[in-house]
Amino acid sequence: MNICMVGTGYVGLVAGTCLADFGMNVTCVDIDKEKIDRLNRGEVPIYEIGLSELIARNVKLERLRFSTGLAEAVDRSLVVFLAVGTPEGEGGRPDLRALYEVARQVGACMTEYKVIAIKSTVPVGTSREIRRIVRQSLKTPIDFDIVSNPEFLREGAAINDFLRPDRIILGSDSERALAIMRDLYRPLYLLKKPIVSTSNETAELIKYAANTMLALRISYINEIANLCDLVGADVYDVAVALGMDKRIGPKFLHPGPGFGGSCFPKDVKALAHLAQEHDYEFRIVDAVVAVNAHQREVILNKSRQTLGGFQGKTVTILGLSFKPDTDDTRESPAIHMAQALLREGAAVQAYDPAAMNEAKRVLPQIKCDNNPYSACENSDLVMIVTEWNEFRDLDLARVRTLVRTPNLYDTRNLYEPSQVRALGFNYLCTGRSAVK
Ligand code: NAD
Numbered sequence: 001m002n003i004c005m006v007g008t009g010y011v012g013l014v015a016g017t018c019l020a021d022f023g024m025n026v027t028c029v030d031i032d033k034e035k036i037d038r039l040n041r042g043e044v045p046i047y048e049i050g051l052s053e054l055i056a057r058n059v060k061l062e063r064l065r066f067s068t069g070l071a072e073a074v075d076r077s078l079v080v081f082l083a084v085g086t087p088e089g090e091g092g093r094p095d096l097r098a099l100y101e102v103a104r105q106v107g108a109c110m111t112e113y114k115v116i117a118i119k120s121t122v123p124v125g126t127s128r129e130i131r132r133i134v135r136q137s138l139k140t141p142i143d144f145d146i147v148s149n150p151e152f153l154r155e156g157a158a159i160n161d162f163l164r165p166d167r168i169i170l171g172s173d174s175e176r177a178l179a180i181m182r183d184l185y186r187p188l189y190l191l192k193k194p195i196v197s198t199s200n201e202t203a204e205l206i207k208y209a210a211n212t213m214l215a216l217r218i219s220y221i222n223e224i225a226n227l228c229d230l231v232g233a234d235v236y237d238v239a240v241a242l243g244m245d246k247r248i249g250p251k252f253l254h255p256g257p258g259f260g261g262s263c264f265p266k267d268v269k270a271l272a273h274l275a276q277e278h279d280y281e282f283r284i285v286d287a288v289v290a291v292n293a294h295q296r297e298v299i300l301n302k303s304r305q306t307l308g309g310f311q312g313k314t315v316t317i318l319g320l321s322f323k324p325d326t327d328d329t330r331e332s333p334a335i336h337m338a339q340a341l342l343r344e345g346a347a348v349q350a351y352d353p354a355a356m357n358e359a360k361r362v363l364p365q366i367k368c369d370n371n372p373y374s375a376c377e378n379s380d381l382v383m384i385v386t387e388w389n390e391f392r393d394l395d396l397a398r399v400r401t402l403v404r405t406p407n408l409y410d411t412r413n414l415y416e417p418s419q420v421r422a423l424g425f426n427y428l429c430t431g432r433s434a435v436k
Contacts, residue, residue, distance in 0.1 A: 001184055003027070004077035006102050008035060008066065010046055010262070010328065011119055011151050012083035014158040017054050020064035022187040027073035028066050039066040047327035047354040050159050070102075071109035079184060080106055082130075083119040083151070087262075092269030094123055103130045107137025110144065115177045117147045121207050121267060123274050127171065127200035145177035148200040150207035155261070156325030163188070168195045171203025208274070211267040212285055217252040218259045219291035225255035225431025226298060235431025236413060255430040257333035257385055257411045258295035260322035265292070265331045296336050299383075299411055302428055304344075306407055307380055311345035314404065316379040318372055319386025321355035329358045333411075334385040338366055351375035353388050373402060380405040387412040396423050 001024045005016035008030040020026040030036050035045050042059075044052040058064035067073055074080055084102055089095030099120055106116060116134060118127055127146045134144060148171030153161035168188060170181050178197055182189070189195065198206075225235040235255050243250025259265065268288050275282035307313050322332035329335050332355075338348045348366040352359065356368040369375035372391065376382050376399050384391050392414050400406055400423050408420055409428040417435045420427040 001025070001079065002077040003184070004029060004070075004073040004080045006030075006070065006073075006080065006082050006106070007084035007098075007120070008032075008039070009083065009085060010048070010155055010158065011153065012081070013039075013044075013046065013055075014048065014051065014153060014162055015081065015083060015119060015151065017051065017058060017064060018159060018162045019184070020058040020061075021054060024063065024184070025076075026058075026064050027076065028064070029068065029070050029073050030066075031068065033068050036066045036068050047325075048155065048158050049325060054159065070105055074106055074109050074114070075111060077114070079115045079117055079180060081117045081119050081149075082106075085262075086120045086122055086266075088266040088269060092266075092273035094121070094266065094270045094273075096122065096126060096129075099126070100129070100133055103133040104137045107134035108139065110134075110138060110142050111140075113143045115145050115147055115180050117149045117181065119149055119151045121150060121211075121263065121270075122148075122204055123208075123270055124201050124204045126204060145172060145174040146200065147172040147174075147177050147181050148203035149181065150203060152207070152210065155328050156323055165193055168193060169203045169206050170195060170197050171200040172197075173199065208267055208271040211264055212271050212288065214252050215259050215264045215268050215292070216284065216288050218254075218256075218264075219288045219295070221253045221255045222258060222295045222430070223291055226295075228431035229433045232434035233431075234435050236435075238431075255413065256295075256387075257299050257337070257430075258292040260331040260333045260336075262322075262328060262330040265289075268292075296333055296340075299409070299430075300337065300340050303381055303383065303409060306409075306426065306428065307405075309344070310341055313345075313380040314347045314349060314378055315341050316376050316382040316403075317348060317350040317366075318352075318375065318382065318384045318391050319388055320350055320352035320359040321386055321388075324386055324388040325354075327354040327358050329355050329362065332359075332386070335359060335362060337383065337385060338363055342366070349375045349377075349379060352386065353390060373398060376402045379403045381407040381409060383409040383411060384414060385411055387414060396420060396425070400424055 003024050003026045005012045005028045008028040016026045016028040084098040086094045127148045131146045168185050172178050228235040239253040242248050272285045320334045341348050350366050351369050351372045406425045408425045413429050417427050
């Protein structure tokens, strides 16, 4: 099958590459010429484990190509995926301009039947609007179908998630399109991955409902952690015990500085906005947004109190990406912390295994070091903000000799409090401050 993937970002590049690996002929299209040129030179613009090898293999086998030429790629393909960004717009409403522009362009160059599959995360009703835009842009009347096919991959585990999804959602009222999409996903179906066929509107809502549910769990455990600090309980044991309950399960119950990334923050706000548009006050979603913003303040307040203000102090941030195993710093809690620290007069030193270039683009004032130890030199407070594996077993005795003032804020609870305190640190954490 010939596939066109419009938008070659985290989702489009991974999805396009994995489909090529199933043996399909995939053209990944983007308006960013520099990105396409880099990919054609064999450079991979994002950090994602295993991706460069997979791209190289499929390019070599001539099943995967990169182009800025949309018309040619559409012409060659039966399925056209739309995977462009849908960032947060005004008032939490997703900004769909890029997506609508692509729909116009795809409609304008279609000469025969296509399935247009929306992979981008979009509000309910978007598939209807895309159908209207494509129809309006057609040069001659041509049959086409729209399938809502939201993506659930996680950065840092994207290839595995795409190849082994918990489920595949296909929203469409066309049996013809559903049959084509089932055929496309057949390699996954052979791995017994269930396909949920539903309406476009339901498929669109499922994505927001899923992401908000996960964000809600993070906010919930963060509130429990804050309460643990007040009542002298240990959030680690609370979370473990909660997770043992089969009705609850252990995932997304790790307290920390709140969720970030390019999806959860904007998707939660988009769901709140959708509810507002329908005059529905979605209280729990509003609370998730507020709790998440508050969690960052909780950490900044404790840090401020510890240092007696940030002015003139040096703070080290370990981990800049919004989560481990990615270089994505969009809405990263670490970036938020660094901005607040700089605003209040601190000098910020940082280290991240993959995201320093990305971070420097938004925050050129931070001093990035090429290893975690030099980033700790003369620091008044070391904050572990992202739980990269390499921060789980730091030589803290060495860190203790490098810092100016021994304050360690382990926002992700990677260490045992007693061991860190035994090294002479003032140890701060999330929901475990009473643990001896
Ligand atoms: P991204 O910003 O990494 O990539 C989007 C790409 O689209 C960019 O390369 C951009 O240049 C390109 N683009 C923009 N306008 C274009 C146009 N007119 N023609 C061609 N290309 C164009 O975004 P992403 O993280 O891959 O997310 C894409 C969508 O998938 C979003 O809706 C997002 O919410 C959703 N999603 C993302 C993830 C994730 O983990 N990143 C997971 C699931 C779903």
